[in-house]
Amino acid sequence: MPSMDIVSEINEEELRNAVENSRREVSSRFDLRGKEIDIDLKDNVVTLKAEDDFICKQLVDILRMQLSKRNVDPSAMEVDDKAIHSGKTFSLKVSFKQGIDALVAKKLVKAIKDSKLKVQSAIQGDKVRVTGKKRDDLQAVMRLARESDLGQPFQFDNFKD
Secondary structure, three states, X not given: OOEEEEEOOOOHHHHHHHHXXXXXXXXXXXXXXXXXXXXXXXXXXXXXXXXXXXXXXXXXXXXXXXXXHOOOOHHHEEEOOOOEEEOOEEEEEEEEOOOOOHHHHHHHHHHHHHOXXXXXXXXXXXXXXXXXXXXXXXXXXXXXXXXXXXXOOXXXXXXXX
């Protein structure tokens, strides 16, 4: 019986590469030259530090652009609402969603059941396992998960025929 897992993960190597590319772009941009800017990655949390709140927002845009170039979905980013001001620098934390939250998983399972496809879906930890009799039904579930606006990117793993 064909089955697959719906997961939400970030490729950590591509994330690291996007952070490095963002650092390079900041060092070469004319409007950011001479400013104290730091982009740091630790435990899937990117810390953006700059002299100004506006520059922090620019750094978020630069990081988002570099992530999309590296084929990492920027919708997995969770940016703090307000930059933290300490001393003469502002810092902004950007974290990345790993795994599917229980609430999002329930919404996804409900959307799959409401679609009347002949598949069974079950929540297993931070992923959703979908099984069905036809491969085409699983591909329809893939399309449904991509089109659903649940605020999180989904990948499809462990596809067995």
